Amino acid sequence: MHAWLGFAALALVLWGITGVTQKLSTNRISSERSFLWFCWAMVTLSGAVLLVERPDYTLRGIVVICSIAGGALNGLGAWTSFRALESGGKASIVISLISLYPLLTVVLAVLLLHERLTWMQSAGAVTAIAAAILLSLEPASKTGPSSGSSAD
Amino acid sequence: MPLWLLWSLATIVLWGTWGMVSKIASTGVDAYLNQLFYTAGLTPLMAFVAWTVYRSKAGRKREGQAAGVFWAFLTGILGGLGNIAFFEALVKGGKASVVAPVTALFPLVTVLLALVFLRERLSRVQWLGLGLAFAAIYLLSA
Numbered sequence: 001m002h003a004w005l006g007f008a009a010l011a012l013v014l015w016g017i018t019g020v021t022q023k024l025s026t027n028r029i030s031s032e033r034s035f036l037w038f039c040w041a042m043v044t045l046s047g048a049v050l051l052v053e054r055p056d057y058t059l060r061g062i063v064v065i066c067s068i069a070g071g072a073l074n075g076l077g078a079w080t081s082f083r084a085l086e087s088g089g090k091a092s093i094v095i096s097l098i099s100l101y102p103l104l105t106v107v108l109a110v111l112l113l114h115e116r117l118t119w120m121q122s123a124g125a126v127t128a129i130a131a132a133i134l135l136s137l138e139p140a141s142k143t144g145p146s147s148g149s150s151a152d
Numbered sequence: 153m154p155l156w157l158l159w160s161l162a163t164i165v166l167w168g169t170w171g172m173v174s175k176i177a178s179t180g181v182d183a184y185l186n187q188l189f190y191t192a193g194l195t196p197l198m199a200f201v202a203w204t205v206y207r208s209k210a211g212r213k214r215e216g217q218a219a220g221v222f223w224a225f226l227t228g229i230l231g232g233l234g235n236i237a238f239f240e241a242l243v244k245g246g247k248a249s250v251v252a253p254v255t256a257l258f259p260l261v262t263v264l265l266a267l268v269f270l271r272e273r274l275s276r277v278q279w280l281g282l283g284l285a286f287a288a289i290y291l292l293s294a
Contacts, residue, residue, distance in 0.1 A: 004246030005293050007237045008254045014234030016261020020270065021227040028220030032205045037221050039198040041228020046191040049184045056185065063180030064189060066173040071193025073173065077166035079197060080159045089156025097160045099259075104168025105252035113175060115247045124291025128253035131288050134281025135259035 031082050039075075077101075092137050099132040168252075174239060175248035183239035187232060234258075254292050260285040 025034045084094045106125050109115040117125065177186050234255075241251045260282060266272040274282070 002244075002246070002293070004241040004244040004251065005254070007241035007244060008246055008251050009289075011234045011237035011241060011255045012258045013261050014230050014237060015255065015258035017265065018227045018230045018234065019259060019262025020265045021223045021230065023266075025220050025223035025227060029217055029224065030205075032201055032208070034220065034224040034227070036198065036201050036205055037224035038228035038231065039194055039201070041225045042191045042194060042232050043198075045229060045232040046188045049188050053182075053184050053188075056181075059185075060180050063177050067177035067181055067186050067189035068193040070170050070174050070177060070186070071190035071195075072197065073166045073170040073193075074190070075194040075197040077163045077170065079201070080162040080166060084156045084159035084163060087156040087159055088154070089160060094156060094160050097157075098163040098167070099256065101164045101167035102171065102252040102256040104164055105171030106249040108168065108172040109175065109247060109249035109252075112172065113248060115249045117247070117249055118294065120291050120294040121250055124288050124294070125249065125253040127284050127291060128257055128288035131281045131284035132256050132259055134277050134284060135257075135263050137275065137277050137281070 035078065035082075095136040096133045099136050100129060102132075103129055171248050171252035175242050175251075178239055178242035183236045183243055186239040187236050190235060191232075250292050254289060257285045257288060 022034065022038075025037075029037075081094070081098055084098070085091060102125065106117075110117070174186070177189070181189070238251065238255055241255075242248065263274060263278055263282065267274055
């Protein structure tokens, strides 16, 4: 197995668990407060990272900008997904629609980063997005507060 | 265009772009520092949300609040560790165009956990999604 696939699978499992813990949280407190405590945990984790690693001040500017932009983009994405749900969008439609986000990553990576996919990987990307959409469709009887499908 | 659709499309653009910029970042920074910078990028939004929570007086004591905070905090820790694994996958040579669709399958784990621990029932469509998810992982790892 490729090393990258192992880490991708680990991310999948950890983010998958957050789907449950986020739901357990938003069943008890507002999505805003939940998001805030989520952010405090990120700050705590970053504090732990700082204990073992010092920022490298020779890093390329573009790398640092992209890294910081990543946090802003992902956080804002979580916020806009909550706004979509609060603006009257049906959870089943909103969550299915936003599950399309990897499609944009694929398009941008191919166009801007010049990545090339084999036909099997292309089929896999399409299948993955279809699977994510189907998995996000909760049974109609389950209408608890939607925790969204944040990527973080 | 309905407002919810606009917010949904904005989410696709924001998260879709995140995958690409993370790949660029991973060419020059390790996964841990990437998470550190990521949190720095998250801070302005955190301040904004803190302000809205303060304004709405959402801090009123409510039953189950401590448990809600605990689960939210755990979500952040697990989410952050998931980010580090995601960044490491990119550092290890994973293409953004492959890693993003693989990790986007995380509802697979959520659904399985909800099935086992929360005793939620899966719809036929979700079972189909489960099957497709495994097929996708096989195809993407080829």
